[in-house]
Structure formats: C-alpha cells, structure tokens
Amino acid sequence: MLNKKIVLIGGGNMGHSLLRGILKAGLTPPENFTVVDIHEGKLAAVKEEFGVHTATEAAGVIPGAEVVILAVKPYTLNDVIDGFSAGASSEQLFISIVAGVRGGYISSRIGKDNPVVRCMPNIAATVDAAASAICACSSATAEHLEIAETILGAVGEVVQVEEHHMDAVTGLSGSGPAYIYMVIEALCDGGVKMGLPRDVAMKLATQTVVGASRLVKESGEHPATLRDRVTTPGGTTIAAVHELEERGLRAMLISAVVTATEQSKALDRETRGEDSSKG
Numbered sequence: 001m002l003n004k005k006i007v008l009i010g011g012g013n014m015g016h017s018l019l020r021g022i023l024k025a026g027l028t029p030p031e032n033f034t035v036v037d038i039h040e041g042k043l044a045a046v047k048e049e050f051g052v053h054t055a056t057e058a059a060g061v062i063p064g065a066e067v068v069i070l071a072v073k074p075y076t077l078n079d080v081i082d083g084f085s086a087g088a089s090s091e092q093l094f095i096s097i098v099a100g101v102r103g104g105y106i107s108s109r110i111g112k113d114n115p116v117v118r119c120m121p122n123i124a125a126t127v128d129a130a131a132s133a134i135c136a137c138s139s140a141t142a143e144h145l146e147i148a149e150t151i152l153g154a155v156g157e158v159v160q161v162e163e164h165h166m167d168a169v170t171g172l173s174g175s176g177p178a179y180i181y182m183v184i185e186a187l188c189d190g191g192v193k194m195g196l197p198r199d200v201a202m203k204l205a206t207q208t209v210v211g212a213s214r215l216v217k218e219s220g221e222h223p224a225t226l227r228d229r230v231t232t233p234g235g236t237t238i239a240a241v242h243e244l245e246e247r248g249l250r251a252m253l254i255s256a257v258v259t260a261t262e263q264s265k266a267l268d269r270e271t272r273g274e275d276s277s278k279g
C-alpha cells in the first residue's frame with residue numbers, strides 16, 4: 001500500500017482506469033484521492049462510484065498532494081500546469097501519462113524542479129491488461145520510479161525504459177491496441193465474406209488474437225517458431241502466410257509503429273512551442 005495523497009488531473013478514459021485500478025489494488029484509500037476534471041457530471045459519477053474527493057480546478061487541491069497524476073490531453077497540458085504551478089511544491093511527484101511530452105518539460109513548466117515519472121500505458125488499462133513503459137525524468141529517483149511502477153502495475157504490466165525510447169513505446173504499445181482492433185475487424189470480415197455469421201466470426205477472431213498472444217507470452221517462444229509449428233507443408237496456413245507476406249502485412253505494421261513514433265516526437269515539439277516541421 002502506498003497510502004499517498006493522490007491528485008489525478010483528467011478523469012477521462014485513462015484517468016478513470018487508473019483511478020479504478022489504484023483503488024481496487026488498495027494502494028491508497030478513496031479519502032486520499034482527488035479527481036480533477038472540468039466536467040461536473042464525470043466528477044459526480046466517480047464520487048458516487050468510488051467515494052473519492054473531486055474538484056473542477058487543480059489549483060485548490062494541489063497543495064495537499066504527494067503524488068499528482070497528469071492524465072489530460074497534450075494540447076491542454078500547458079494551461080493545466082499554469083493553472084496550478086503557483087501552489088505546487090518541489091517534493092511532489094508528478095506522474096505523467098500525457099503522450100509525447102517530455103518529463104523535463106513538465107518539470108520546467110512547473111518551475112520547481114519536481115521529480116517527474118513519464119509513463120505510457122495503453123487503453124487495455126481498462127481491463128487491467130495495459131502494456132506500460134515508465135522512465136525517470138528530471139530529479140526523479142529510484143523510489144519515485146517504484147511508486148509509479150506500483151501505480152501502473154495496478155492496471156497491467158510495466159517495463160522501465162530510457163526516456164529517449166518513450167516515443168517508440170508510444171508508437172508500439174501506446175497506439176498499438178488500435179492496430180490490433182483493425183486486425184480483429186479484418187479477420188472477422190474475412191470470416192463473414194466466407195459465409196460465417198458476424199457474431200460467430202467476431203468471437204472466433206477475438207479469441208484467436210487473445211489465444212495467440214497468450215501462447216507467445218506464456219511459452220516465451222519466438223512468434224516465428226510458433227507460426228512454423230502451425231504451418232503444415234502444402235497446407236492452408238502457409239498459403240495464407242504467403243498472401244500476407246506478398247501484401248506486406250509485416251512491413252505495414254512496422255511502418256505504423258515508425259509513423260506513430262514520429263507523430264509522438266512532433267507532439268512534444270508542438271507542446272514546447274517549436275515548429276513541428278523542424279528537427
């Protein structure tokens with residue numbers, strides 16, 4: 001149990017998932033938790049569901065916080081920080097899940113050399129299956145990293161990386177669920193095209209992705225080894241694998257990660273007020 005006074009700014013998709021995960025894991029009691037959001041309706045709902053404190057402005061609640069989780073969209077971050085920075089104190093730990101924005105920038109915008117742990121979870125946090133990466137920024141220590149790892153660990157798996165890898169993490173696992181949704185949808189459509197009822201095709205497509213992922217994870221074997229094992233000479237699977245290679249499935253996914261990584265870098269430049277076409 002961390003038992004820290006936590007303020008979460010941004011009670012949207014990711015903020016809600018983190019709130020639920022932290023309380024479910026018993027990391028801190030609800031009375032130590034404050035959610036800040038501009039939507040009074042969302043705040044009333046989390047108050048009702050979790051018994052946490054709520055506020056529409058961060059400025060009034062930041063002074064009492066030990067840990068502040070930033071879970072707003074990148075384009076609102078500057079305004080959010082400027083709204084509370086006067087009341088922040090240097091020992092408060094900031095945990096940011098804001099895509100693309102460097103931890104050092106957050107610390108310098110607050111202006112008090114706060115420790116910042118930058119994190120990149122993904123939407124599977126909603127079902128406690130997130131793939132998250134974290135890194136220590138500015139004055140963050142191993143102890144700060146451990147706090148962030150415990151918090152992100154409440155909603156899935158966590159790896160530690162160097163900050164220069166965060167854009168690639170964003171391109172791979174941060175945005176990755178969207179790529180896999182497209183894969184599931186396309187597999188389902190393939191089944192429908194070949195005559196399966198849509199509900200049956202969707203169930204089979206979804207479970208195929210879940211099962212294949214579990215096998216990679218639990219066996220520890222390379223995906224290519226597992227693929228070879230189900231590829232009978234002259235059979236159906238090798239015919240389909242040939243088709244996927246000819247149409248460039250792997251090259252497409254590699255390019256998707258590269259493009260999303262570049263976009264993450266551009267977001268950071270934009271937030272810092274630099275021309276996104278430079279560098």
Ligand SMILES: NC(=O)c1ccc[n+]([C@@H]2O[C@H](COP(=O)([O-])OP(=O)(O)OC[C@H]3O[C@@H](n4cnc5c(N)ncnc54)[C@H](OP(=O)(O)O)[C@@H]3O)[C@@H](O)[C@H]2O)c1
Nearest residue numbers: 010011012013014037038071072073074098099121122123
């Ligand atoms: N969703 C993902 O898969 C994912 C994965 C990894 C990281 N992230 C990062 O997580 C962050 C949050 O993403 P999200 O999908 O949870 O976004 P979201 O659902 O839009 O949640 C953000 C919440 O903050 C509110 N908000 C806006 N301005 C605010 C302010 N000044 N003070 C307090 N609250 C304010 C938003 O209200 P409005 O809706 O009115 O703006 C919204 O309720 C983003 O930076 C994103 O890059 C997201």
